[in-house]
Amino acid sequence: MVVDYTIKIGGEAGQGLQTIGYILARVLVRAGYHVFANQDYESRIRGGHNFFQIRFSDKRVLSASEGVDILVALDRASIERHRGELTGDGMILYDPDSLKVRYREPFFLDVPMQALAIDAGGRVMMNTVAVGAVLGMLNHDFGILEDVLKETFMKKGTEVVENNIKAGRSGYEYAKENCRRCVFVLSGGDGRRRMLISGNEALAIGAINAGCRFISAYPMTPSTGIITYMASKAEEFSIVAEQAEDEIAAINMAIGASFAGVRAMTATSGGGFCLMTEGVSLAGMTETPIVIVLAQRPGPATGLPTRTEQGELFFSLFSGHGEFPRAILAPRDAEDAFYTIQKAFNIAEKYQSVVFVMSDQHLADSYWSVDGLDPQRIGIERGLLQDDEVSEGYLRHRITETGVSPRAIPGQAGKAVVVTDSDEHDEEGHIIEDAAMRKAMVEKRMKKQEGIASEISIPALYGDERPDILLIGWGSTHGAIIEAVDILNKKGVNTSMLHLNEIWPLHPKVADIIHGAGTAYTVENNFTGQLGRLIRMETGLDLKGSITRYDGRPFTAGEIVRRVEDAING
C-alpha cells in the first residue's frame, strides 16, 4: 500500500502553526517521505483562523489532498471548520484543557498538551508537544524529531533544546500510548535524502546562484520572503538587499544597479507592481536588464492579501506604457522556481529586457520536498562586453541585426562612457526627435522579441500526445493539475496536461498540441481565464473553456477532476 497521509494543523494566528508545521514537515522529509505542505492564513497577526497542511507519501506528491488524516486543532474553530474533512480513519488531536471543551466522539484524541508542556519546562512548548504527539499517533520513530529540535533551538542554548526534546517526547509517548484508534501504517519512505523548500526560498536561492547582487523591494505579501531571505545572506554573499521607501523606488533602484553593472531584481505583489509599471517601461526603453518577481494574490486592490490567485498574466504582459519586448516565466513549483529565476536573469541580460517571474501565494508559501537542486545546471550568461572590447566612442544603443546592442557598463575598462535615456534616443543614447531614428529604434527594440522567443523551451506535455481531454495550466497550478490528470486517466478519461512555465513569448508548439487534442480547457486560478484568452489572441484557437477558481484558494486535484467530469457530462 502507498502511504499518503495529510496532517492539518489549525488554529489562530500567533499560535505558532507555522513552526509546528515546518518542524513536522522536516521530520517527515528526513524520514524519507515526499512532502507537500501549504499554508492558509488571514491578513492579521493574532486570532482568526489559519492552517498549515502537510501531505506526505512514499510517492511524489505535488498538491494538497482534500481529506485530512490527522487534524491538530489548536482552537475550537479548527474543529468545527475541518472535522468534515476527516478521512475514514482520521483523528483529531486537541487539548481539552486549553480548548476548554471535551469531545466524546471516538475520533478525538485528547492530549493534555498544555500540562505536558508545563511539565517539560513551560507553556511555550505546547507546540513541541503537539509535534511529538502527531509522531506518536503515526507510530513514527522519535529520533529524527530530536535532531530537528536540536537544530531548531540550538541558538537558544542547550536548556531550551533539552526542554523541547522532553516536551516532544512526552507528547509522543502520551499519544502512542493513548491513541488506540490510530491505525496509520508507515512505510519508512524510500530512504532518499531530500530537501524541503518553499517557493520563496527557491526564488531567493536561485537568484543568489544566478549571481544576483542586488534586490530592492518594498514589503508585500506574499513576496516579502524573497528579500527577507536574501537580506539574511547579505553579508555572506555580498548582496545589497534594500528595503525601498516604496515600489517606485524599488524598481528604479534595481534599474540603476543593473545599469551600473550588477544583476538586479525586485519582487512585489500586484498593488506594488502597479507602481512599478513606469519603471518596467523605463527598463524597456533604456534596455536595462531587470528581473521582476510578481507574486500574485487576489485583487483588485488590496483584495485578499494572504491568499492566492493568478490574476495578473495579462497585466504583466501589457504593463508599462508603449511597446517593448519582455519575457514571462511562471515556475510550477519550488524546484522549478530555483531554475526558472536563473534563466530569467540570463534572458534579461542577453536581451537587455524585462523578465517576469510569476509567482503567487500558493507557490511562495508552499513547501515541496525536492530530490536535490543542481547549482550548475543553468549557466550564467551575462551578455556583457569584455574590457578589451570597450572602445572610446561606445554606442550603448547600437543598432544591430538582432536588436541587441553590445553592453558596456559605466566606467568599464577605465574609459566607457555609457549614455542612455528614457526619451527616444540615437545609438549613443542621446535624446532625438526625428522620425527615421525613432522608427529604427522601435524596430531594434522589438526585434529582440525574436531572440527572447528562441529562449523559450518547448512546453511540457504530460500524458498522451493526442488526448481526449487536454488541461492547460500555467504556474503554480501544476501540482493539482498533474494529479488530476492521473486520477482522470485512472478513471478512464484519457487526459493530458500542457503546462506552461514559460508563457511569453508563447511557444508555437502550444498550438500544435492543442490541435492534437480532443477538447482543451485551461485551468486557472482566476475569473476570466486569462491563459485561454492569451492563447486565442496568439493562435486564434478557441478552447472549450476555462476551469477557474477565484475565491482566493488553490485548486485541489479532486476539484479539477469534478469540474472536468461536470464539463464532460454537462
Added chain:
Amino acid sequence: MVVDYTIKIGGEAGQGLQTIGYILARVLVRAGYHVFANQDYESRIRGGHNFFQIRFSDKRVLSASEGVDILVALDRASIERHRGELTGDGMILYDPDSLKVRYREPFFLDVPMQALAIDAGGRVMMNTVAVGAVLGMLNHDFGILEDVLKETFMKKGTEVVENNIKAGRSGYEYAKENCRRCVFVLSGGDGRRRMLISGNEALAIGAINAGCRFISAYPMTPSTGIITYMASKAEEFSIVAEQAEDEIAAINMAIGASFAGVRAMTATSGGGFCLMTEGVSLAGMTETPIVIVLAQRPGPATGLPTRTEQGELFFSLFSGHGEFPRAILAPRDAEDAFYTIQKAFNIAEKYQSVVFVMSDQHLADSYWSVDGLDPQRIGIERGLLQDDEVSEGYLRHRITETGVSPRAIPGQAGKAVVVTDSDEHDEEGHIIEDAAMRKAMVEKRMKKQEGIASEISIPALYGDERPDILLIGWGSTHGAIIEAVDILNKKGVNTSMLHLNEIWPLHPKVADIIHGAGTAYTVENNFTGQLGRLIRMETGLDLKGSITRYDGRPFTAGEIVRRVEDAING
C-alpha cells in the same frame, strides 16, 4: 472645383506658430470653410523645428493632406524640410531679411515681414503680418481677420488691436500686390457658421457639460490642456481643478471626490498613467465611478513626449492588478470627443466603474471645424439613490442581479453611513476573509461587465457592408482612414471602414462585419497592431494584417492608400 488648400507654418519653438496658425484657422472657419489643423512640435520651448498645418476646403476635411499650397517659413530649416511638399502651384512665404537669405526660385514670395511689423508698431507683430500676407496670397477678404484680431488682442487694449490690424493689413496688401504667381481660387465656402475646436477643448467642455465638478491631474503632454481649460473655468462652473503632487495623488483624489458624490475625472499620458494603475484597481474594488482620459504619446518611457501614438490599448484594458470590469472609449475627433466623454461619465456612474477615454497627441492638439455641438444630446445619468431611498442599514456593496449596488453618498439624507474597502469586503463594505463571500463579490463585480457591454453602440461602418477591403481603426486615425477609403473607392478598390470609438467591451457586431468583408486590416498608430490582436482575442478571427505607423507621426490618407495598394499588389 472644390477648394482644398493646405497652409503650413514652419519655424522654431517660441516663434509663435501656434498663434499664427490658430488665427488663420479661425479666419478660414469664419469665412465658411471646413478646416482641419494639426500641430507638430518638439519637446523644447525655444528652437528646434515645429509646424502648424491648416487644411481648408468647402467640403468636409478630417485629416492632413500631404501637399502644401502655402508654406509660411519662419526659419530656413522650414524651407529645407518642407519645400519638397509644395503642390504644383504652391508658394513659400518668407522674409529675406529675418532669414538672412534670399531665394530665387519663382515659387518664393519675399515679404519684408519684419520691416512691415516695425512700421506697424513693433517686431512682435511679424506674425500678424504673416497672417495678413497669407490672406493676401489667397486673395481672401481682409474683414474677418480684422474681427479675429480684435477679439484676440482686445484684452491688451485698443492700441495693440489697432497696430495688429495695421500690421495684418500691410502684410495682406504687400502679398496681394506682389504675389503674381498666386493662383489660388477661393469659393467663399458654404457660408455656414462653424466652430473651431481641438480635442482637448472638446474633452474639457464635454466634461463640464456632463456636470463634472472635479479634475485632479499632474501636468503631462498631451493631456495638460484638459485641466488647464477646466481650471480657466473653475470659478464660473464651480469646478475644482487641482494640480496634484503626482499622478498617484491625482487619481486617488478623484476617487475620493467621486466617493463623496461628485463626478470626477483625471487626465494623463502613459507614464503618468502607470502611476495610476493601482488607483484604477482601487476604483474597481471600491466600485467608485471614475473617468480617465489617457492621452497617448509614443513610448516606452518618456519616448517622444510631444508626438502621437496609439500604443496603450492593451495597457488600458489590462491595467491595474486583479480582474474587474471597465469600459474603453476612443473618440475619433473633437466633435466625437465632446459626446464620448459625456457618455463615459454616464457609464462610469451607472456601473460604478472605471471608464477610459483614449486620446492621443493627434486628437488632443488638432483642431476641427464643427457644425455645432448639442449640449442636450447626452443626458446625465448619475445612478445615485434619491434621498428618500437611503436607509439606515445602507449596504454600499449590496449584491444585486445586475451586479450594480444602489449608490448613496456619505452623509446623504442626513443618515447615510457609506463604507467601502480596498480589501475584499462584505455587502456593507467591511473587510472579509471567507471564500464564499469572496466568490460572490467577484461575480457581482464581473457581472457589471454585461451591463457595460449593453451600453456600447453598434460600431460605425462606412461604405459597403460587404467590401473587398475593410479597414478597421480606432480613435484618432478616423479622419485619415475615412479619407483613404474615399480615395480607394474612387480608384476602384471597393473599400469600407469599420471604426471603433467604443472599443471595450468589444461589440459582437464587429465579428459580423469582418465576416462580411473580403480582406480586413487594422490601421493603427502603433507597432504591434493592438486592435487586431484584441479582435483575435475576442473573436478568434485572424485579420490579414495591420497597417501600422510608429514613428510618432499621424497617418495621412495618402499613406494609408499606398499601404493598402502595396498590400493588395504584394
Added chain:
Amino acid sequence: MPSMDDYRGQEPAWCPGCGNFQILTAVKQALIELGLMPHQVLLVSGIGQSSKLPHYMRCNTFNGLHGRTLPVATGAKLANHELVVIAVAGDGDCYGEGGNHLIHTIRRNIDITLLVHNNQIYGLTKGQASPTSDAGMVTKLQPHGVVLSPFNPIAFAVSMDAGFVARGFSGDIPHLTEMIKEGIGHRGFSMIDILQPCVTFNKLNTYAWYRERVYRLSDHDPYDRRLAFERALEWGERIPIGVIYRNHRPAFEGLVPALKKGLLVEDAGRPPIDTLLNQLY
C-alpha cells in the same frame, strides 16, 4: 448626543494589548465629545493594522490603498467640505509609501485631521523597519540593524510650517482624546503623530519604553516656530507629547474659488455651456 453605541463597529482583529485599541477609544471619545454623528464623519484609511480602525467603529469609511490616505481624503473633503474628514494611517503608510502626499497635503493645508499610528514598525506585514524605526533595530529584513536615520515627523512638519502638529501616546487616552478634538477643531490640516506600541513586533519601543520617556508638554508656546523646532528635536531620554506647533494659515477650502458658492456635492445639474461654445465660433 451621540453615544459609544452609535459608534460600535466590527470586532477588532488586532493583537490583544495593541496600542491601536487605545487609539480607537480616543477617536470615538473625541467624536462623541464633539457631538458628531457617524454620518457626519468620514474616516479615510490606507493599509496596515492602523488602517483597519474605521471598520471597528461606525461611520463613513473609505479604506483605500497603502500610502494613499491623504489624497483620497483631500478629494472627499473638496467634494463635500461639510464632512469631518479624518485620515488614519500607519507610520509606513504615511511616512514611507505615502511620504510625498504628506509633504503636499501640508502645503495645501486642507481641513483634514491626520492620525498616524506610529508604532515604529510595519505591523501588518510582520515586522519590517518603518521610517521611524530607531537606528540599530534588528528585524528579519534588517538583520544587521536599521542603518537609515529615523524620520522625525514632528520636525519635518514644523519645517513644512504645518498648521497643527501634535504628538500623542496611545497609553494616555485622555490626553490623546484632547489632541484629536483640538486637531478636528483646527481649521486646516492637523497632524497627530501617535506613539503606539506594537506588542508583537516592536520589542524595543514597548509601553514601558514609552512610559519612561513620554511627558505632557506644559509651558510651551506652540506658536513659536523656532521653539517648536527645538521641541521637535527632543527624542530619546524624554519625549514630549502635546501640541508642538500651531499657526493659523488660511485653510485650503477657503482659497479654492470653486467652493465659494457652496458644496461641490450639491448637484447643480447640467451647467449652461453656451458661453463656452460661443467662444469657439
Added chain:
Amino acid sequence: MPSMDDYRGQEPAWCPGCGNFQILTAVKQALIELGLMPHQVLLVSGIGQSSKLPHYMRCNTFNGLHGRTLPVATGAKLANHELVVIAVAGDGDCYGEGGNHLIHTIRRNIDITLLVHNNQIYGLTKGQASPTSDAGMVTKLQPHGVVLSPFNPIAFAVSMDAGFVARGFSGDIPHLTEMIKEGIGHRGFSMIDILQPCVTFNKLNTYAWYRERVYRLSDHDPYDRRLAFERALEWGERIPIGVIYRNHRPAFEGLVPALKKGLLVEDAGRPPIDTLLNQLY
C-alpha cells in the same frame, strides 16, 4: 587633467538666457577642478528642462523618469560606489513627483550629490506652478494664483538632518562651482538647491529678482542645526546662498554589510551555495 573639451556634449535645447546654461558651466568646471574624467562620473537625471543637462556634457548618463532621479542614482551608487554619482533634477521632479525619494534618500545618507535646478516652475511642460512657486503666482493652470504654501527645501532638509545642505544661484557661477565641489567632496548625501531663472515662464523670479535678494553667506556656522534652521527660513527680502547645514553622519555605503568586501560590480562569478542548500535538508 580633464578639460572643458573632454566634457563637450550635445547642443543644448534650452531657451537662450536660461539659467541652466550657467549650471552646466558650473558642473563641468567643478568636475574639471576635481580632476575627474568623464568615465568616472555618472549623471542621473529625471525629466524636465534641467534633466536634459547630462546630454549637454559628456559622461556616463542615465536620463530616467520624471521624479525618479534619486532611486536610480542610489541603485547605481550601491552597485559601484567608486563612481561619482550626481543626481540632476528639477524642482518639480525632485520636490513634486519625487518628494518621497528625497525624504528617504536623505535618511539613507548615500554619497550622491543632488543638484536641484529650482526655477520655481514647471519648465518643460510650459509653465505650471511647481512646489516652490511663490504663493499668488498666476499661471495658466493656476489662473487664480497659487494657493499652496511654497515648499522650503532647505528647511525641510535641515529638519531631516541631511548631511550637506546648500543653496546656489545660477547667476553666481564661481560660488556655485564651489558648492558643487564641496558637495561632491562631502561623504554622504549632499543637496544643493540652485536658484535658476526660467526666462520664458517665470516672470516673477527673474535674474533681477534673485540678484536683488541673493547674498553669499558668511560668518555662518553650518554645523549648528538651530542656526541652520533660522537661516533656512530666510526667504523674501534676502536669500542666503552657501552651505547652510552640515554634519558628518556616516555615509550609507559604509554601513551596508554587502559593500565591505569591495564593489558589487566586481563580478565574483557564481557563488558557492552549498551551505544554503544544506540548510534545507
